[in-house]
């Protein structure tokens with residue numbers, strides 16, 4: 063029986079201060095104590111229901127964190143101000159000077175820059191490899207390695223990472239397996255597959271309205287406690303606090319995530335199926351032609367489909383750009399980075415990400431300059447959207463009428 067994250071979210075009621083159906087928004091940075099001894103005590107350890115200062119914890123951020131922990135099936139979680147804050151805090155909590163990280167080479171551009179350009183300043187080095195080549199992973203392991211890092215669904219070709227196999231290696235060597243699950247909330251539950259720490263950019267699907275930047279870290283209680291330790295915790299001391307008004311709005315949005323993921327997936331599957339029938343080169347894990355289609359069937363939870371992200375290969379950057387301009391003209395969606403919005407978003411990853419992958423390998427795994435990455439929106443009539451995009455392809459001369 064697979065995990066059901068939607069049920070885990072539903073089976074829980076939160077009561078606001080006056081019995082409100084939404085918890086109250088924390089509008090305070092600091093909290094009173096009736097007894098100074100109690101204040102001393104909270105510096106030592108967390109006290110249930112007792113708050114010190116909002117950079118440490120505040121009530122609404124705690125509610126949102128608990129909700130995320132239920133969704134990812136972890137003991138605890140902490141919300142932070144961005145996906146990058148979740149990633150950087152996790153890494154800096156686990157690694158010190160001299161330590162190493164093994165990372166997938168197909169990761170989000172910001173994470174790649176952090177690992178490649180920033181962490182070396184502190185003597186932390188990152189080896190970029192193909193994490194689906196398990197021999198390569200084993201070879202990269204040594205006693206300095208503290209983290210194996212990957213994304214459950216990778217950039218740009220939406221490859222699925224074999225979390226259970228990576229987990230075997232990480233457990234054997236006592237290394238933490240950190241998985242960025244931003245592309246596949248609800249669909250994949252990395253903890254169930256053996257991951258230790260799950261990070262998200264909530265900016266994307268979890269919030270789903272492209273109106274804020276936020277992130278979270280889902281992990282054991284021990285790890286979250288270490289992050290929030292008053293004297294030595296990374297989130298406590300670097301201070302990437304999520305604003306409580308935002309926490310409140312994300313908490314409301316997360317309860318429609320299961321419906322949104324289903325619709326994103328339904329629409330992306332429809333477009334992918336039909337583009338493939340037109341003879342276009344399409345990457346979508348819900349297609350039989352996708353290299354990890356079977357693997358995703360094995361790993362995914364039931365009922366949320368294969369995700370809302372798909373990639374069209376238009377062969378050249380020029381074709382890709384023409385198509386995107388045309389699609390924006392015809393109101394298919396926005397030419398914009400990011401993903402998980404209720405409207406369709408598209409951008410061209412070919413010339414920006416994936417720079418760590420040698421050119422030969424890029425060709426081998428199918429990364430071309432003409433990729434158009436599409437975060438498919440919640441369109442009610444996806445057949446109509448398909449016909450509009452088909453018209454765009456015809457008008458730019460890529461498809462014959």
Ligand SMILES: *Cc1c(COP(=O)(O)O)cnc(C)c1O
Pocket residue numbers: 144145146147170172173213242244245262263264265266275276277
């Ligand atoms: C956007 C994104 C991030 C960074 O998140 P921010 O909220 O922009 O800081 C990290 N990982 C992935 C996979 C992303 O798509």
